Amino acid sequence: MAKSILGIGTNLGNKRQNVERALLFIEKCAGKILKTTEIMETAPFGVTRQPYFLNVGVLIETPHPPLMLLKIVKSMEKKLGRFPTYRWGPRIIDIDILTYENIKVRTPHLTIPHPGLKDRTFFKLIVENLSEK
Template sequence: MAKVYVALGANLENPSAQLDDACIALKELAESSSFQISPYYGSVPMGEVVQPDYINAVASLETQLSPIELLDALQAIEQQQGRVRLEHWGPRTLDLDMLLYDNVTLTSKRLTLPHYGMKQRSFVLVPLFDLAPELVLPCGTPLRSLITPSLQAELQELDTDH
């Protein structure tokens, strides 16, 4: 059984509902009652593409799926919710990124673990910290050491009932 953390993000077609629907699908991948979801946060988009703000969260779950099997399942959920990959860092109905899979370190054509950009993204670090404040990343860095007041100020926790 592997402990996995997945980042969720959406900024099209009712983003909060997109995340709610993704949570339902992710629960189907989780063993027993292992699924947890952070609060939802509002964040500004990355990159130069003009687009609406995002709603982000992080989920944790335990699964028996291999990393690639889980990646396939995450991409299937994205496609079921209308994900179309038109431009890098462009708007999307749903984005699911595998952040961590136990302490596995992996670099392949399809998947990099831990997620290559997670240490630089407030919309990943803050909700991940909500779920696992004592987490130590595979590189040995305590998650707590990456959380700063300015990082937390970049996000707005949303009042949602999920």
């Protein structure tokens, strides 16, 4: 079992319900939720002319290795109604793997720690709030 921090974001539809549904899917498919952050409202990153996001961070304990966890969260996004748009565009749900234990991963499809940690304040807050001291 490994600990991973996920970031959830949504800015379309019923945002609070999107977050709640994502949390249910995570608990069911990805791993046991150990802790969550408060829900935060954040300005869009990259493409700024779109609705604000609701974001939440989740610390999970998962039996899945990083690439399998990525496959699972991408499948969850699809089941929750996400469809491809454009980079940093509006979305019903976005689930990012921010950290996975102390492991570093760099593949064409997955980078851990998430590269957005250096650019996005809310990602930093999530990791600070959920990292076990």
